[in-house]
Amino acid sequence: MEAAHEIKSGTPVEILFVDDEKNVLQALKRLCMDEDYEIILANSAEEALEVLRNHPNLGLIVSDQRMPGMTGSEFLARAKDIMPDTVRILLTGYADINAVADAINKGGAYRYITKPWKDEELLQIIGDAVKRYSLVQENKRLQEIIRKQNEELKRWNSQLEFFVQEQTIEIQNKNKALEKLNEDLIKNFKNSIHAFSSLIELRDRRTGNHSKNVAEISTKTALAMKLSSEEVETITVAALLHDIGKIGIPDVVLLMEFDQMSAEERNEYMQHPVRGQAAVDSVEDFRDAGILIRHHHECYNGMGFPDKLPGGRIPVGARIIAVADFIDKTVRNLDKDNAVEITLGKVRDDLGKMFDPQIYPFIEVPVREVLAGITRKSKANMIETELNVSNIQVGMLLARDVKSGTGLILLSKGTVLNPKNIQALKRYYQLDPSKTGIFVLVKR
Numbered sequence: 001m002e003a004a005h006e007i008k009s010g011t012p013v014e015i016l017f018v019d020d021e022k023n024v025l026q027a028l029k030r031l032c033m034d035e036d037y038e039i040i041l042a043n044s045a046e047e048a049l050e051v052l053r054n055h056p057n058l059g060l061i062v063s064d065q066r067m068p069g070m071t072g073s074e075f076l077a078r079a080k081d082i083m084p085d086t087v088r089i090l091l092t093g094y095a096d097i098n099a100v101a102d103a104i105n106k107g108g109a110y111r112y113i114t115k116p117w118k119d120e121e122l123l124q125i126i127g128d129a130v131k132r133y134s135l136v137q138e139n140k141r142l143q144e145i146i147r148k149q150n151e152e153l154k155r156w157n158s159q160l161e162f163f164v165q166e167q168t169i170e171i172q173n174k175n176k177a178l179e180k181l182n183e184d185l186i187k188n189f190k191n192s193i194h195a196f197s198s199l200i201e202l203r204d205r206r207t208g209n210h211s212k213n214v215a216e217i218s219t220k221t222a223l224a225m226k227l228s229s230e231e232v233e234t235i236t237v238a239a240l241l242h243d244i245g246k247i248g249i250p251d252v253v254l255l256m257e258f259d260q261m262s263a264e265e266r267n268e269y270m271q272h273p274v275r276g277q278a279a280v281d282s283v284e285d286f287r288d289a290g291i292l293i294r295h296h297h298e299c300y301n302g303m304g305f306p307d308k309l310p311g312g313r314i315p316v317g318a319r320i321i322a323v324a325d326f327i328d329k330t331v332r333n334l335d336k337d338n339a340v341e342i343t344l345g346k347v348r349d350d351l352g353k354m355f356d357p358q359i360y361p362f363i364e365v366p367v368r369e370v371l372a373g374i375t376r377k378s379k380a381n382m383i384e385t386e387l388n389v390s391n392i393q394v395g396m397l398l399a400r401d402v403k404s405g406t407g408l409i410l411l412s413k414g415t416v417l418n419p420k421n422i423q424a425l426k427r428y429y430q431l432d433p434s435k436t437g438i439f440v441l442v443k444r
């Protein structure tokens with residue numbers, strides 16, 4: 001703060017001499033001739049009071065004590081009331097001890113000087129008094145600057161605080177809006193993937209919940225293998241969409257088993273992983289999933305398609321999806337009591353050939369959890385019952401597709417109820433209630 005370093009160079013200090021004897025006044029004026037003072041003379045206390053009114057910046061008063069009318073000490077007391085900052089000195093004879101006491105006590109006099117004075121001593125005293133006045137003034141001026149700057153700082157601070165608060169609120173609001181937008185985007189994104197996945201299954205009704213089952217098994221396996229959340233997410237998306245490339249395959253080929261296909265048909269069928277990747281490649285968020293889609297028919301021994309990648313060169317997500325894909329398809333085709341166990345046995349036989357041996361320990365539990373509902377044994381011991389939506393429970397197996405009032409398929413037959421889909425069903429049943437209850441398989 002520059003102003004604080006400025007010392008007021010200003011005008012000469014004003015000094016008022018008061019004495020009823022003109023020769024004394026002249027002597028005093030002469031004494032100060034060589035100094036840089038502005039000298040004002042007054043012949044009486046009354047005249048001096050008049051001077052005070054016209055000189056608000058008076059630095060020093062030197063007043064004689066003995067004057068007709070008002071005495072010096074009385075005058076100094078009056079002057080103190082009018083201008084408390086002005087330094088006051090009393091000129092007095094030896095006998096005036098009471099006057100001196102009054103001048104000091106009531107008039108706040110800085111010094112007293114006895115007549116006759118010694119010039120040098122008086123000059124010294126005047127010089128000291130002027131210095132004192134200047135110092136006090138300078139101090140006041142600096143204090144005032146500091147006070148003003150403090151006030152300014154306080155004002156800035158409160159403004160800054162207010163500004164920061166406003167900004168914080170604005171940023172918080174924007175963040176909330178962004179979070180909401182992001183949530184909506186993610187929700188839309190997930191809905192789109194599920195919609196795509198349902199489209200694939202529309203093509204081939206035999207497969208039922210194939211994509212969903214593969215996705216559920218693959219996701220659970222990836223989580224058990226402690227893959228990163230990004231990898232798990234990519235694996236879920238890829239598993240849901242792994243057969244999206246089958247959309248371009250003619251119906252006749254799609255309905256055949258692989259070993260029933262002609263060479264040409266096999267060739268057509270074997271295009272589906274690459275076509276699947278190409279189908280999702282235009283969506284940037286799907287690119288990583290696209291790579292897994294491309295490789296979901298690679299074999300651990302390098303004999304798969306389309307790129308004949310061996311072992312560790314196949315992305316781990318694609319290795320997981322390959323096992324889950326095989327298991328869900330085989331269990332469905334076997335349609336036997338112990339289909340899951342038979343299929344897991346087949347997988348074990350093929351470890352190191354078709355499948356990655358390191359993945360197997362992590363996939364067993366998810367397979368049993370997800371596919372428990374589709375074996376014949378469980379179906380055989382069950383009967384179909386219609387339940388109100390408020391009575392459905394976790395673990396129940398849907399005997400029929402659940403449709404909304406307007407005919408939208410909400411959950412497909414064969415789905416095992418879990419807390420998440422039960423919650424979604426209840427919500428839907430409020431918005432668009434079905435005309436029927438929910439058909440589930442319960443034990444006989």
Ligand SMILES: [Fe+2]
Binds near residue numbers: 242243272296297325
């Ligand atoms: Fe496939």
Ligand SMILES: [Fe+2]
Binds near residue numbers: 210242243325
């Ligand atoms: Fe598949």
